[in-house]
Amino acid sequence: MKTVILIVLIIFTLLSSGKKFRWCTLSDLEQRKCAELSKALMAVLPLAVNSFARISCIRAHNTYDCIDKIRVNKADAASLDAGDVYSAVKLYGLTVVAKEVYDQVTGNCVFAVAIAKRGTLDIQRLRGARSCHNGARWTSGWNIPLGFLLARNDLSWDEAQPLSQVISEYFNASCIPGVGVAAPRLCALCQGQKSYVRDKNHFCETSSNEPFYDSEGAFRCLKNGVADVAFLDHLTITSATDSEQQEYELLCPDGTTAELTEYSTCNLGKGPGRGIVTRHNFQKITNKFLSMIQRLFGRKGKERARFELFTSGPFGGKNLLFRDATQHLQLLEDQLEIAYVLGLDYVALLKGLGHEGSSLDNSVVRWCCISDAELRKCEEWALSIKSDPLVCVQATSMxxxxxMIKSSEADAVTLDATHVYIAGRCGLVPVAVECYGGDCVPAAESTEKSGKLIHLKHKALPPVYAVALAKKNTKQINIHNLKGKRSCHSHLYSPGGWLILSRYTVGALKNDTEICDIGSAYQNYFWKGCMPGADGNLCKVCIGDSEVEGARISSRCAAGHNEHYYGNMGALRCLVGNPSGRSFGDVAFLEHSNLLQNIQNLDSSGWAKGYTPIDFELLCPDGTRAAVTEWAGCNLGPIPPSTVMTRPVTVTKIYDFLMKSQESLGSKLDSEFNLFQSWKYGESDLLFKDTTQYLVHASHMSYQDILGVSFFQLAESVFNCTPAGKVKFLIVRYRKMQSRQPSVHSYCRFI
Structure with a gap:
């Protein structure tokens, strides 16, 4: 009783102005529950403060009416879907004070699921179906499903047109409460009361007076036979009856179906659940108020026998005021960024779907560059392309x-195979892969083309091989005696110079118990070298931008072309030495695809005179050596192609942009700008590899498919067991929260 009195005194202090706390409700049933909460609260408080701690229940027409009432100080708080939370914060200036937490496994997150009658549908046959969704711009009924369909190119969205129009053309008819009047077909299946009087019109509205509103309503729409598929959150089907489980099934992303109980493995994605919003100047009061009612009436509340905060059954409905599945409310600190609350992946998705409104940014493609040379080439690309505007943004590494792509500061980048693995683990998806060599042309001619961006199965792509290169006159060096030698690597995490190489160097030391940590193992294995992006003795021979005195120190060992020993050309330069003739390397690890061209460029660029292919040899896995032209039989292993990666929701935009660019700027000899040539900028392989012949359509493939089983398993084993080699992309401002509460949405990090 002392605890209750203490809580009451806190509220008394905060509410002593005489104002009631005003909760916004969306239905008569919520009004009833809210009124009972007010009575219960009055009953447990001392008479002296009854008039200060009562709840006033403010009836709103729909969720956006609630948001507006809170904004203009006619209500104080409401619990909203995460999609509406984002709109309330970004468009209406409100703030988030708490999140609903559902269980220990998913926390605040929900799985977005697609449900259909058993045996009637699969995820690949949704076009033309009748659909019901829990709410427009809601997490599980709109944002994640549409992001899923856009990522698969099932939806083709020209961002000049409203997304609602694209959806109305995709589905035959729908009920998406809250979508508005712009696309009537999206409300065609709804059954709310129609009226010219606003307060009496509930048709297609986000309130319980629309029978097909919320996840319960979307499921009801399906069960009533009105729709063929329903998009909702998994919390609704956890209480499905035996007959419902027999009659309905989940539609899985791979085209299969599953039981309703298998939502954790058969879903379209996961996102944040509901949150509680209020005005900025009312955040502390709301926080204290939520803390009080949770301690009194929550799952472990001292007055739970009088009133249950997270139960709606006694009032004739479900999910009234809060979701019934809520275990507790997680109170948030003041002034948190919305991405901090909802998750970086989810906020990036919402931006891609245009939740902040249309703007020029929606049509702009922002390409990520990792050096000054790439920036120069990108800027010329931007001047040459006649289609969508291109903006070049610069980063320090892949x-x-x-x-930057995850945080919506950039849209696309071409990544090598190891970084494709990292990006895939972080939620990015493929758009296109590079195809190299003469074999691309006949392969391309035998496939279906879409513009110039061809559709080609991964197994048809000509391989690229990782090779170890040494000077011909260093006869004593072979693949088995590299320990203690000076090494040149294209860069940290490179497929051939870091990942595949581990099989032949640190991975070959069977008695070394520390070989799992290949980052540390390389430091001990080689005497010194240059692996741009690394540190310690593997940066000792790097030279930075040797032509720019002021930039030499800052660019030294940088993971980009500002370090002259970066990339395939850089590893070769490192092996032969700097322009003065001083050699820094005994062996170079690079790719075979443009090796002969790079050797030729040593002389034509003035870097090192007199070198020809016969001055070098390859180190073979069996300990022998071979001519540089023998790479097909003397290599360290095949490397999956470099891949253009982006966020799922921007796949179509990047795909269309690349198609137009390749069509006009690909390999035409008479063009002043060529996507696949870099020598005029003083480097090689800028933005794309110079040996690229075509960009191959890949958005229908997963990053695992592109990498292949062998490479993917090697990457998994290395990153899962290499403490010093962990890649962490957790943005600094999110690190504190992430350590406090693990989220289903990882912020690009390996754990």
Whole structure:
């Protein structure tokens, strides 16, 4: 009783102005529950403060009416879907004070699921179906399903047109409460009361007076036979009856179906659940108020026998005021950024779906560059392309590009195979892969084309091989005696110079108990070298931008072309030495695809005179050596192609942009700008590999498919067990929260 009195005194202090706390409700049933909460609260408080701690229940027409009432100080708080929370914060200036937490496994997150009558439908046959959704711009009924369909290119969205129009053309008819009047077909299946009087019109509204509103309503729409598929959250089907489980099934992303109980493995994605919003100047009061009613009436509340905060059954409905599945409310700190609350992935998705309104930014493609040379090439690309506007943004490395794309500071980048693995683990998806060599042309001619961006199965792509290169006159060096030698690597995490190489160097030391940590193992294995992006002795021979005195120190060992020993050309330069003739390397690890061209460029660029292919040899896995032209039989292993990666929701935009660029700027000899040539900018492989012949359509493939089983398993084993080699993209401002409460949405990090 002392605890209750203490809580009451806190509220008394905060509410001593005489104002009641005003909760916004969306239905008569919520009004009833809210009124009972007010009575219960009055009953447990001392008479002296009854008039200060009562709840006033403010009836609103729909969720946006609630948001507006809170904004203009006619209500104080409401619990909203995460999609509406985002709109309330970004468009109406409100703030989030708490989140509903559902269980220990998913926390505040929900799975977005698609449900259909058993045996009637699969995820690949949704076009033309009748659909019901829990709410417009809601997490599980709109944002995640549409992001899923856009990522698969099932929806083709020209961002000049409203997304609602695209959806209305995709589905035959729908009920999406709250979608508005712009696309009547999206409300065609709704059954709320129609009226010219606003307060009496409930048709297609986000309130319980629309029978098909919320996840319960979307499921009801399906069960009534009105729709063929329903999009809702998993919390609704956890209480499905035996007959419902027999009659309905989940539609899985791979085209299969599953039982309703298998939502954790058969879903379209996961996102944040509901949150409580209020005005900025009312955040502390709301926080204290929520803390009080939770301690009194929550799952472990001292007055739970009098009133249950997270139960709606006694009032004739479900999910009234809060979701019935809520275990507790997680109170948030003041002034948190919305991405901090909802998750970086989810906020990026909402921005991609245009939740902040249409703007020029929606049509702009922002390409990520990792050096000054790439920036120069990108800027010329921007001047040459006649289609969508291109903006070039600069990062310090491929890993930084991944982080920037995730946080919507950039849209696309071409990544090598190891970074494709990292990006895939962080939630980015493929758009296109590079195809190299003469074999691309006949392969391309035998496939279906879409513009110039061809559709080609991964197994048809000509391979790229990782090779180890040494000077011909260093006869004593072979693949088995590299320990203690000076090494040149294209960059940290490179497929051939870091990942595949581990099989032949640190991975070959069977008695070394520390070989799992290949980051540390390389430091001990090689005497010194240059692995741009690394540190310690593997940066000792790097030279930075040797032509710019002021930039030499800052660019030294940088993971980009500002370090002259970066990339395939850089590893070769490192092996032969700097322009003065001083050699820094005994062996170079690079890719075979443009090796002969790079050797030729040593002389034509003035870097090192007199070198020809016969001055070098390849180190073979069996300990022998071979000519540089023998790479097909003397290599360290095949490397999956480099891949253009983006966020799921921007796949179509990047795909269309690349198609137009390749059509006009691909390999035409008479063009002043060529996507796949870099020598005029003083480097090689800028933005794309110079040996690229075509960009191959890949948005229908997963990053695992592109990498292949062998490479993917090697990457998994290395990153899962390499403490020093962990890649962390957790943005600094989110690190504190992430350590406090693990989220289903990882912020690009390996754990």
């Amino acid at each position: 890993t930084k590009c991944i982080e």
